[in-house]
Amino acid sequence: MDNADECRELKDELFHLARVALEGRPQDMHLLVRKLARRYKAEDGALSSQLTDLLRKAPVRGSPTRRAEVAGLPLDNDSRLPLVRLLETPELEIEPVYDRTTWGSLRQVVDEQRRLDRLKEAGIEPTRSVLFTGPPGVGKTFAAKWIARELGRPLATLDLSAVMSSFLGRTGNNVRVVLDYAKAHDCVLLLDELDAVAKRRDDSTEIGELKRLVTVLLQEIDEWPASGLLLAATNHPDLLDPAVWRRFEMVIDFPLPSREHLAAVFRDLLEMDEDSPWPVILGVALAGSSFSDAAQRVRRARRMAALNGGQIEHQLEGVVRAAAESLGRDDRQDLALRLMRDAGVSQRQASEITGVSRDTIRKHDQREGA
């Protein structure tokens, strides 16, 4: 190997190390360091034993079963990195909020899996493969966690955008290995960011590889065992190969949240008094945002309030102000009105927060009311 190759390889290694460390995956970190220790044994014995020492001093925390399972995770052949992320007991920081249709479908999936015997008696197969579609940040990945938690099973996630970008030449194979692993273990498998497969379409050198990958996926979806659950999520259903799309037995759509649903999440996040108007005000002001976008702004406000020792209300007002500032004139007037009508804000406050003059609000109000 010449110097340039070696340098490239070291940089790749550094990148993997950084990723695994920053994602807080101590077990994976161990695997990686052990691999490095082995690799440098011949070439640089001192470095190798230093690494081994580090490993000895920092034992993996977690139960023996956990270690065994981690050891059994499917690895990429060359990098020896795990291809799949395993959440053994998925936990949610808040309870998800979905509209009635979405909840109905999610509950049905869980119900079927819980009562496999009943279905079997009736000679009916449960839903084995489900595709989640919807814009980013509306709770698709979250829903997979929710389902796994409800079923008391581990969640194995194959993030296709990650696998595709680093190991395209072996993606098809890797995907098969992961799918086999999931079939052999009693877990819920999530193929996240499925559209990553489709996005590469435009690059002609990769078409062959992608075709193989799509073929693998199609076969696997068809042959998925009834006791397993294969979930997939995409932000861009339009990019998916229609053949892949048709294979899923159920498609669950995740729309952008309504104001009421945003307010419900804010109520959960803010832990304010029951009668605090802020969740509703924020729901009105941040209408049209995704859950994750809206939640991020509110979490930031909480942090700022905690750091500055100020009142949370003051920070939340800033969130609404910023939302108003991003709007055009007409929408800002609408927001002022909705704050008054739907969130019970006084005309004076609505004017202060949105920067629309009280005169304009009054006129707008009369016009709308007429």
Ligand SMILES: Nc1ncnc2c1ncn2[C@@H]1O[C@H](COP(=O)(O)OP(=O)(O)O)[C@@H](O)[C@H]1O
């Ligand atoms: N329906 C929801 N209810 C409550 N919180 C949500 C919801 N959807 C998203 N969030 C918040 O946003 C974060 C990111 O959501 P995620 O599921 O990753 O979105 P997606 O996979 O649709 O892009 C979640 O971890 C959660 O904090």
Ligand SMILES: [Mg+2]
């Ligand atoms: Mg996601």
